[in-house]
Amino acid sequence: MVTIRLSVPETATAGDIIEIKALIQHPMESGFRRGSRGEVIARDIITRFECIYGGETVFAANFFPAVSANPFLSFHTRATTSGTLRFRWTDQNGQTWEDTAEIAVT
């Protein structure tokens, strides 16, 4: 089971700039490391992150092997409407993980 941690304010005033933090549990194996017998450990990384708010992608990221294990992101968005923020991570093989957070905008 993959752990996803999100930090989204529960309430906000319309127009406020809110900080969002998102972390997912993932080894982000760079493909540059070697195992105990000298064999190269295959690359296994998350390559894409998206935050969708009100049906619009408000923030996206492309990750390369230099992003640390358990990739953490902090970014900002403007609170517009009450609703759901969807967070989606996609790895190099197309596997996705999703989580959502609700925000009430007054």
Next chain:
Amino acid sequence: MDQPVKPSRPTRRTLLIATAATTAFGWLARPALAAPGELAKAQAALFGDREIRKGRVDVTLPPISENGYSVPIRIDVDSPMTETDHVVQVAVFSPQNPLPNVAQFKLGPRAGQASIETRIRLGGSQAVTVVAEMNDGSLWSGSDETVVTLAACVVL
């Protein structure tokens, strides 16, 4: 009878400092992993041959990174983030890592504020460069240096 400790005897503290200094020098003397020009190539692949001006991008790295596997980086781009003037893309480059590309971020006027934080791997002491692309197509860059005592990619 207890012998008093001679002042010339190296203490645990001086030994630790000496070891750390030797290790740090070892990393500095190590040749760069990425071939020279890789960074310029990666930037050209993303932005073409457009001029990259210095300024408007503020990068914050810790002065000393004890663990190259997880170095916190903070990027602030000076932009009002309005419909007519905003950041569309932010790209992080490393001159010392095996791959020059570290991460790329896509933003828009909905962001409100162009501040991003994440954690990256660094394969040695270096100056990390961040390039921001504005909606008018102009490119701005900023960088910050950090000393990495335990480099990623080299040790298991």
